[in-house]
Amino acid sequence: MTVEVHHVIDGPATGEAVVLSGSLGSTLAMWEPQVRPLTEAGYRVIRYDHRGHGGSPAPEGPYRIADLGGDVLALLDRLEVEKAHFAGLSLGGMVGMWLGAHASDRLLSLVLCCTSAKLGPPEMWADRIRAVRAGGTESLASSVVDRWVTPAFPAERRAELERMVASTSDEGYAGCCAAIEVMDLTGELAAITVPTLVISTSEDPATLPPHGRAIADAVPDARFAEVQGAAHLGNVERPGEFSELILARLAAR
Numbered sequence: 001m002t003v004e005v006h007h008v009i010d011g012p013a014t015g016e017a018v019v020l021s022g023s024l025g026s027t028l029a030m031w032e033p034q035v036r037p038l039t040e041a042g043y044r045v046i047r048y049d050h051r052g053h054g055g056s057p058a059p060e061g062p063y064r065i066a067d068l069g070g071d072v073l074a075l076l077d078r079l080e081v082e083k084a085h086f087a088g089l090s091l092g093g094m095v096g097m098w099l100g101a102h103a104s105d106r107l108l109s110l111v112l113c114c115t116s117a118k119l120g121p122p123e124m125w126a127d128r129i130r131a132v133r134a135g136g137t138e139s140l141a142s143s144v145v146d147r148w149v150t151p152a153f154p155a156e157r158r159a160e161l162e163r164m165v166a167s168t169s170d171e172g173y174a175g176c177c178a179a180i181e182v183m184d185l186t187g188e189l190a191a192i193t194v195p196t197l198v199i200s201t202s203e204d205p206a207t208l209p210p211h212g213r214a215i216a217d218a219v220p221d222a223r224f225a226e227v228q229g230a231a232h233l234g235n236v237e238r239p240g241e242f243s244e245l246i247l248a249r250l251a252a253r
Helices: 028-040 064-076 091-102 122-135 137-148 154-165 172-179 187-192 209-218 240-253
Strands: 008-009 018-021 044-048 083-089 105-113 198-203 223-227
Touching: 008 028, 008 091, 018 028, 018 064, 018 091, 028 240, 044 064, 064 091, 064 172, 083 091, 091 105, 091 172, 091 187, 105 240, 122 172, 137 154, 137 172, 137 198, 187 209, 198 209, 198 240, 209 223, 223 240
Parallel strands: 018 044, 018 083, 083 105, 105 198, 198 223
Antiparallel strands: 008 044
16 A cells, blocks of 8 residues: 655656655655756646654555655555656665666656665664664664764754654564565566666765666666765765756756
């Protein structure tokens, strides 16, 4: 069963739709740096919170990537959007790959950021589920943000990101961890036929650049780009470079 996810829309109603999908433990606020560049270029920007994140409901888990993808399709249906560009980071990129393989007729293009088609080992995610069940998302916030940004990231902004993680529902976080734990999209990448850009960052400890290169090599005619000087939340640490790359992919379609 799909979830009616919380979303925010910016930009002209007549513009091509761009759906922005975030990382595990984030809210739609993580995409704030991209809103102005995209709306000024004439796009209708649709940001949303994964189930169990931000303002979205948190049904009992575990979840699967297909569940999260179904939530996006249900959102597009509610908004009467026939086709949209889709940009996702980390968990959002995993959802994007699923959509590209299973619902390409709803997509105009894909941008897959700081993500992986298979992110193991499964024991790592089982351990994280146990940790969030025991101590809640607040107990994980600092270690999560250690992976999200480099040490040079401003302390006050880091604190904002930690509050974002800590605000995530324990059930939602654990449910999405379970989705990643069993996810293996490697055999489905060749089915993605929409124009695709894969972006990795040089300092990402979670989804290293080889993960992105493997996706780009497997998706027909995909392009690959690596942004320097950023960790896992590359769109936040290097907003200008990410916005330019995303806009170039959208325009190239």
